[in-house]
Amino acid sequence: MREKLYRFMQGRYGNDQLNRFLLVIMLICVVLSMLVSNLFYFAGVAILIIMYVRMLSKNRYKRASENEVYLRIVNKLRFFIERQKNRMLQRKTHHIYTCPTCKQKIRIPRGKGKIAVRCPKCGTEFIKHS
Numbered sequence: 001m002r003e004k005l006y007r008f009m010q011g012r013y014g015n016d017q018l019n020r021f022l023l024v025i026m027l028i029c030v031v032l033s034m035l036v037s038n039l040f041y042f043a044g045v046a047i048l049i050i051m052y053v054r055m056l057s058k059n060r061y062k063r064a065s066e067n068e069v070y071l072r073i074v075n076k077l078r079f080f081i082e083r084q085k086n087r088m089l090q091r092k093t094h095h096i097y098t099c100p101t102c103k104q105k106i107r108i109p110r111g112k113g114k115i116a117v118r119c120p121k122c123g124t125e126f127i128k129h130s
């Protein structure tokens with residue numbers, strides 16, 4: 001039996017990060033189907049089918065590139081969230097101004113009163129209240 005399973009799985013793609021993510025979404029769908037609407041049940045079943053199709057697929061190259069796309073999106077999202085978090089933290093101590101000429105973001109400490117800001121990129125000067 002084990003031997004059979006092994007032979008069946010040979011050359012097949014198996015699990016990856018994208019499938020693990022789909023599993024989480026599927027479980028959320030299952031919970032939502034009980035709480036909200038059983039439309040989520042069908043979404044969950046659809047996701048389960050996609051997961052199995054991907055796992056048992058013999059086109060490893062295509063599955064791997066799908067996973068790569070997924071990982072790239074996750075990385076971008078992580079980067080974006082990290083940047084927003086940093087900006088929120090900096091907002092307490094700094095103002096972020098945008099240069100009117102070149103749109104460069106310039107960070108100025110708060111509480112300095114009226115100041116002339118000089119863009120380090122293009123040299124434009126503008127007056128701001130920090």
Ligand SMILES: [Zn+2]
Nearest residue numbers: 099102119122
């Ligand atoms: Zn500028």
